[in-house]
Amino acid sequence: MGYSLGQRVGLYNKIRRVSISNVINTDNAYTVYKEGIPFLEVMVPRCDWNPFNTAYIFMSYLCIGLGENVYFISIETGEVKRACVPLYFGYFCKYKERLYVASGEKLYCFNYACELVWISGSIAVDGITIINITDNGIEVSCEMDPPGGWVNRILSLEDGKQISIRQIP
Numbered sequence: 001m002g003y004s005l006g007q008r009v010g011l012y013n014k015i016r017r018v019s020i021s022n023v024i025n026t027d028n029a030y031t032v033y034k035e036g037i038p039f040l041e042v043m044v045p046r047c048d049w050n051p052f053n054t055a056y057i058f059m060s061y062l063c064i065g066l067g068e069n070v071y072f073i074s075i076e077t078g079e080v081k082r083a084c085v086p087l088y089f090g091y092f093c094k095y096k097e098r099l100y101v102a103s104g105e106k107l108y109c110f111n112y113a114c115e116l117v118w119i120s121g122s123i124a125v126d127g128i129t130i131i132n133i134t135d136n137g138i139e140v141s142c143e144m145d146p147p148g149g150w151v152n153r154i155l156s157l158e159d160g161k162q163i164s165i166r167q168i169p
Contacts, residue, residue: 002035003057003075009038018078020064020071021045030055032062032075042073056092058099061114065089070101072114081114087126095133095157102128107140109160120160123153137163 008031009015015031015038032040040062047053047067056063057075064071068088072081087104094100098117101108104127107120124142131139131152138155154163 003039003060003062004033004036005055005057005062006031006033006038009041013038015039015041016078017041017043018073018080019043020066020073020080020082030062030064032057034075040073040075040078042071044071050088052088052090054091058092058094058114059097059112063092063099063114065092065101068103070108072110083108083110083116086122090128093130093133095138098157100130100133100138102130102140104128107138107155107160109157118158118160120155121162123155123162133157141168 008029028046029041029043031038042062044064044066050067053066060075062073062075068085070083070089085103086106090102092101097112099110105122105124107128109117111117125144126146127143129141131141137157141150141152143150150168152166156163
């Protein structure tokens, strides 16, 4: 399927609309297009404190990182799953048929159906960036002593456990 994110469509358009909060905020929405045609619109609450909030299409899911939550919305059914992440949502990264979610403290791995596979231990105190993913592991940079006290870690693709650590000079 050719899913993509696109511009908001008018409220008069007959497409599926999903709200992930009790309040429908028509100013804060993501629109998914299927084969170039508006197909799904998801309304989300405002969350101005997290500058990393974003949406990402993974397989047949619209994934939304918002505040300290990650939402997985099935594009076909509108079903919503939610995962809470410590401190804040950071970003999404895909490798093969897995989706990795970086938070302020941990790294999460989800399978093709956006079901949790594993969670790393607490590997950072204020941010994780994924440097590289290979079949040998995931190299991440973790802030341990803000501002600027970063260490690099290699985590197992299998279970998220740390394989090695290196201080960054």
